[in-house]
Every structure is written in structure tokens, then in C-alpha cells.
Amino acid sequence: MRKQIAPDHQQGFAFPSGDRREAAANNVDNAPGPAAGEPVSEGWTADLTRRLRVLLHTLPLDALRRSDAMRDAELRHYDSLALALRVLDVVIDRLGLEAEADREAVTRVLRPVLSAMDAAADVAPSPERHERMIDKLLGGLRNDGDARRPFREEYTSVNGAGAALRHALEFRLVFDAFHPSGRTVLRPSAEACNLYLRLLDLDVEDAQAAAEAVVESQLARGRFEEAVHSARQARIQSVRFRDKVLQILRDTRRDVDRVDWKVEVPRILNESLAHLERRFAVERGILGAADERLEIMPDEEASSRRAVAQVADLTRDCLLRHTELHEQLLGAHNVFLDAQARQAFAPKPSRPLPHLADDVLEPLLRMPIARAVQLLDRAFPLFVGTHLPVLASLEGLVTWMLQPRRPQPRQDIDVEPVDAADLDAELRRYPPEVRAAATDFLNGDGGEVRLSEVLSRARASGASNAVLEVMALLVLQGFSTEDRDTAHVAAEPIAGAQLEDPLLYGDDLLVSAARRSA
Template sequence: MTAPSPTGSTPHSPPPPARPAPGPAADEGLARRLRALACTAPLHDLDVRKANLAGEYARYAMAEVALAAIDLVTLSMDFDTGADQEQVIARLLPRIAAQAPTRPAVEHRRVARWVVDNLINVGSVDRGFRAVYGTFGPGGEYTRRDYDFKLIEEVQGPGGEVYLRTTDEAVNVLVGALDTDVTSAQIAAEVKLEVLINRGRLADAQLAAEQARYRTVQYAETLRRTLETTRRDVRAVDWLQTIPDLINEALEHIADRYRHENAILTHIRHARDEAVDPEHKLRAAELVDIVRDCIRRHTQLQSRLLEAGPLFRAEQDRQAFATPAARVDTDLYGQLLAPLLPLPLGDAARITDAFFARGTGPRPPGAVRLADLTEWLFTPPVPREHLGVELPEPELVATPDDSRFSEAQLSEATRLLRLPPDAPRRLSGLLAEARAIDGELPHLIALLAAHAASPPVGTAYRQGERRLLFAVDDGTPLDDPHFGGADLIVGTALLDAAGMAAARTENTA
């Protein structure tokens, strides 16, 4: 007999199954890094798919153009508006032309539009991207998850214009972080900016200032989406604790940033005035513009934060007293009466009992209290007449007949439009024939033909109609002295009688 090994297994026993390595494999940090890679995948995919374009597009660095486009859209975003797509394309042209100066300008514009459309993901249904990654659960099981995100999205502005706005994922691609707390990232970026300015490293300070501005844009975007969600449904946002805390923290954050950015602005101006190197002066001047833009964005964000509370109260009042959404009523004739008429009385009574038991609203019983019960029992009955009270004599007024068309004209129009199913006619021919009969008849024919352009097929089907008048526009203009528009093809369609009978049977079942 073989002695067991120190590990507790015999030499011929299979090794124990390998378990996932603890630590990073089961950590949320791995999922964060996978999502970070997913956000950059559409940019790398542009350079892969440019070989499929018809033309010499290999010389263009599509990922570089995409990053520049995201940068332009982010810096052009305002609280209510975004970037105009044509302006973004126009500002991308110099960068694209520098990559291929010998190529025509038409090709440069085509590349810019192709990159922007792919960042919006125009070809997809929801205009978003999806990545699949895996995570380990507490028990070591491996689960695949979908990560849906967008880089640039089209948003309708207050005046109906369509603007481009970058998402949080796009800003994270620019800054080089993912799911970073906005407030802490903003403070860290501005402290880093101040240190770099004090040390005279203006080139690195400009990069830090741009990152701080991106975080400011992301903070405003978070507030804007919260207010948009509030306008749609106040119940979808926690205005009891989460949003008030967010507004208070944001206002404190802005007050701190004002003091910090003004101090930074003073240091930059001093560095700009004291610098001898022209390159340092240029960097300092650019830094002044960036920090001024940050101050402007913080001022705008502060005004929106102060308006958030009144907006919530106004939306709460508006949505609380809004008219309820219209609902489609039951077609009593087509869905209940018509299917019941051919049935025996016993089967029909069973269906009507079930319908009225569920179709009528619940009747809450009266609250029985001892005081009410005592009052009802001791109240003497009111004497009534045997035949009830005398009804007042109604005053009947004849309704004037203000219809334009008579019954005879309607009958004549119905006869003209009773066409064979295999012989449709043009509207121009029907108008000419109606004009020969009566001068007012063509107006009625035109109204009936226009109504038949969108025939109520479902209603006619439920009500058991055998024939249905329809009109189709094939693009032929109408040649008539009194009417304009399209020369419709007017015809009669036969409805499926077997299908209607099956539908009635299914309704009654």
C-alpha cells in the first residue's frame, strides 16, 4: 500500500482543480481597468477599419483625429448647449491636412466626418458601444458582463438644434482615468497645477490645467443630467438626501475653487510677466486663458446649482398636477358586441358577466361607524309618491341641418366609390365623373379619397367589414382645375373573412 504524500493525495490521484488567483483577479480594480480599455477600443478600431475605406487612407492617424474631436467637443460644451458638428469638422481639417498635405481638401473633410460619425456610432440602433468583460464572484465563479457606453452623443438644445456632447467615458479617455471622483480629481489637478507653476514647469502645468478643465466640464455634465432626469420624472432622483448633499458639496467646492483659481491666476500672470523666454511667455498666456475659462465655467455651474432647488419644486408641482396619459378605450362594438351576437345566450352571458365584473371599477363599501348606524336607524323614511316626482316638460328645439352635403350626394358618392376589387381608378377620373353629375360632388369625393389614404383597417376588421376603401399615392401629380396635390389611386380591398371569424372566436374564448 502506498503511503499518502504530505499533501494528502496519493501519487496516482488527480491534482486538485486550480482556483482563481486571489487579489487582482477578484478585485473591482480589474473590472475598472477592463472598462478603461473598452473606452479606448473604438478609437483603436478606427485605425483598423480605415483599410476598408476606398482610397488612400493609410496615412491618416484616425485615433489621433478622434482624440482631437473629443477634445474639441468637450471644450465647446456649455451647460445648455454643446458643439456644432460642422464647426467641429471644420476645426479638425487643419490637423488632418497636416497628416496628408498632398491629398485634396474633399478627402480631408471626408475623413473628419467619418471619424465624428464613428464616435457617435451612427450605424447602430442606440448609437452606443458595448464591451464584454468577466468578473469573479465571492465563490470564485466567472461571470460575463456587458458594459454599454457612448463617447459622443447628439442632444437636442433648447431651441430645437442638435448639438454634440461628450459623455463621462469620453472625458475619462481624455484625462486618462476611469470612474474617478469628480471633486477629488478636481482638487488634485489644481494642487498639481499650482506646484508645477511654482516650479516653472509651464508645459506640464498647461497639461494639468487642461485636465482640471475637463473635470469641471464633467462635474457640470453630472448636474445637467440630474436636472434632465428631474424634468422627466422627479421620482427618479433622490431629492430628499442625495441631491441636496450634492448641491451643498458642489457649492462648497466652487467657493474653494474660486479662491484657489484666483491665486493660481495671480501666479501665472507673475510668471508671464517675469519670463524672458518667449516660449514661457506663450505657455503662461495660454494658461491664463485656460484658468479664466475654468473660472467662467465655475460661475455658470454656481448659477445652475442655485436654480436646482426652484426647478425641482416647479417640476414637482407640474408633474403632480399633469393630465394623465391618454389610454386606448375598449372597442365595445368590435371587441365585445360583434363577437357575442352569433353565440348562444348561455355562452354570451358567461362572457358578459366576466367582462362587467372586471370592466367596472371597484365599489368601496361605506365605513360603518356606530354614530352613523344609529343615525340611519332612527331617521324616519321620507314619504315618496307612488309614481315618483313629476318630471318637467322638456323644451325641444329642432337642430338646424348645417351639413354641406345632402343624403342624395352621399349616396351618389358612395356609388362612385364602390369600385371592383380588381379595377382601381385615378382620383382625377372620379372627380371628372362627379363634376358631370353635380358641381358639389367632387368636393365630397376628394374628402372621402383623402380619408381613404389612411384607412382604419383595424376598426373595420374588428367590426366585420367586408370591403375597405383605400387610396395610394404613386407620385403622379393631380391635373384638375379646382384641386391640387397627388393623383391618388383609389380602390377597394376585400378583408379576410376567415381571419375575422378566427379573431372573434379568440376574443370570445
């Protein structure tokens, strides 16, 4: 039995999972409370309570570290804290992407680290031992020892009357979630993201604004590699902010009475719209600064150019997410009205609807098999409902056969055409030596030659795939542009000829040196 301890005052709206208990925990650091530095009682301030909750989030990682000495002898040379940080790194870095991290991805990333720890301890690597260590590591991060419930840590604060109060803080670090592709993936909680990004004392909006301000400052000071890291953090905060808003809309569609659309949600939506307007201005400024840097940076600084281009790509991804979210926010009130109209005449349950995963599935899985089968035998007819036997009907068959043909869904996807004449931005991503090598191969013969032959000679000479890609881009640019004075090569089509190359495909072209005007 757990002691009854007063929970922290929370507001549960938007979080990475639909867990109601996690909803109360995930927003604990964003819960409204006394202003920073305001004394709650003599000798105790609200800042102390916030910092105490921040420290509590590190206790599961500390427990993992202390368990190293109590583990089996063959696993004691592994550093659980370092491995846990690497897991958070890969899970958070892939958050919101198509290839989110699952068990297989974590195993693939951790194997080199585990092998390095084996070599340092003079132990032969063992895949079976690595799997056991990863199981223990993920179990500690997901709280498998407590049926994957949220971590629960107790602490004491002092109120305005000078009385000491006990509180319980519940939070998660990593949890399993279903991916739209059908896979089960690992996702970090809001606390894990903040803990990893060293922003536990900030809410999502402040954390994102801080990360983008750091990107602007680092670009202005020429610290490009660090700006890439900060831009990745800004993208992670962008994903978290989007999930926070979309969770409100999902909860509204499920049960409008469980979301406060009278006071709280309108305030959150208005603040979110204002936050997006500020983010649009800042992100467009970052993109403009990155483009200016790329224009003035010399070609010799290849690594710096790549870093600035990565910052621009990450910022552009954030801008796209915010544009899509802005459309969702503008239609949020319609979501509420539609949900209210749909649910207005629905019978109200006598008690709140259970959460299927936490209140139904997990207790059922923990039951003995005999007890679970007994409950399922009683509940299954209620879930399925009654079905009348189907009787054959000649009239129904004829009506079905005479109905008009259903329109076939479109199978083609509109592809936005690319102006091949404007490929300077793509070419700048490659180092100067790669572009120079590609130009030498294209201008080597001086006469007219097929593109497939030029690519074959370059590959036989040991040219890398990057050089072949630049050659193809230069030929496409020469084929599309009308200004022969700026083209590196000239290219003409060959009727019915197909490009024969293992890397590239399309129509073959006749390539020659650009005919520049005097």
C-alpha cells in the same frame, strides 16, 4: 437579438445628453462599489474590474484602427486613430464655448492633417476623398453602424462566491446635440473626456481637483506652457461638473418622481457645495500665484508671460462658472419644491414617459415610409388636439383695440465702464519690443499731433496691428490718468473730430509727449 446580460450597477443623474441609456453608461465608472483594493473573491479585486472597464472604452478606437486595412484602397493611407484623436481634441477643447465644434469645424481642422497624410503617401489631395474619410471617421465615433446607439461591450468579473458573471458596459464617445444657436454640434461623452484626459479611473470632482493641483504645481516650478495645457483640462472638468449638477435640476423639472430627492440628490448637492468651496479657494490661489508671477517676471520672457496670462484667464473662467453654479445649487431645493407643487396633482402615467429622441423619433426614422405614414396619420390628431373654429366678435375686437399699450422690452445692454487709466495688465500681454515700438511712434514728433495722423504714419512704416493697438492703449491711458508723471503720452480731446482709421474708431485726440514734473 442581443443576449440578456446583467447590466452594471449604475446611478443615472447628470450627463452631457438626455439619453436614458447613456445615463446608465456614463456613470459606470462612478458607480458605488467595493473600495479600491478590496477583494471581491480570492484572486480578484475591485481594482481589476475597474481597470477592465477602463480598457473597454478604448475598443471603438481600436476597431477604427483595425478598419484601416479593410477600407477602400484610396483611403487606406489615412491613420484613423490619429484622426480620431484630433477630432476628440477639437470637440473637447470647444466644449461649453459659444463656438462648439460642428461638422464644418471638424472638417476645417482635419483637412490639413488629411493633406499631410496624402503628401506622405505621395497621393494628390482630394476634397471629395477627404469628405468620405471624415464621414467614416465620425460614423465610427458615433457608432453609426448600430443606429448611433451606445457602444456595448461585454466582460466578465468574479463575485464574492467565486462565480464568474457576465456584464455589459454601454457608453458613447461622440454624439450629435442641438446648440442654443440652432446648429447641430458634436459633443463628447463623459467617457470620451476621461479617455482623452487620461482620467478614466476618476470621477468628475476628483478629476477637476487633480487638474487644478497640477496647475498649482507647474506654476510653482515654472513649467508655464504645461500649466496652460493643465488649465485647459481643468476648464473642461469644470464644464462637466456643471453639466452633472444641472442635469439633476432638468430631470427634476421634467418628472420629480424619477429623481431620488430623499437620499441621493441631497447627498450629491451637499458634496457639490463642499467641492465648490474647495475649488474657490484653490482657484483664487492659482490667480494670486499667476498675478505674482506676472509682477516679478522680466519683460524679456514674453512667451512665459503670455503662458501665465493664459493660465489666469482659464482659471478665471472656471471661477466664474463655479460662482454661477453655486447660485444654482443654493436654489436647488426650491426647484424641487416648485416641481413637486406643479406635478403633485398631475395625473400619473401608467408607464414611464418615453424619451422622445430614443423611444419615438429614432424608431420612427428606421421604419419604412408606408408604415411611418400610417402611424403618423393615427397619432397626429392626438398630438394636435381639438380646435374650435374662431368666430368674429366685435366686442372682442374693441376690447383688444382699447387695451393699454404693452411695455416695450429694453433694447439696450448695460456695459460696465472700463477704467482706461489702469491698463497695465492689458499692456503686459504684448511683448516688450511691441511696446517699445509703439512708444517710439508716439514720441517721434515731440510736438502735438492728431492720433489719426500718428496711426497713419505708423501703418505706412509697416507697423503691425499689435503695435497700433498698444499705441491706442497708451493714448487712452494718457487721456484718462491724472498723474502725468506716470503717463507715457499726454492726450487732449478735439471738439467734433472723429478718428479715421481702418482698425480703430472713436473720437480723435491730440497727442503730445507727457509733461513730466521736474
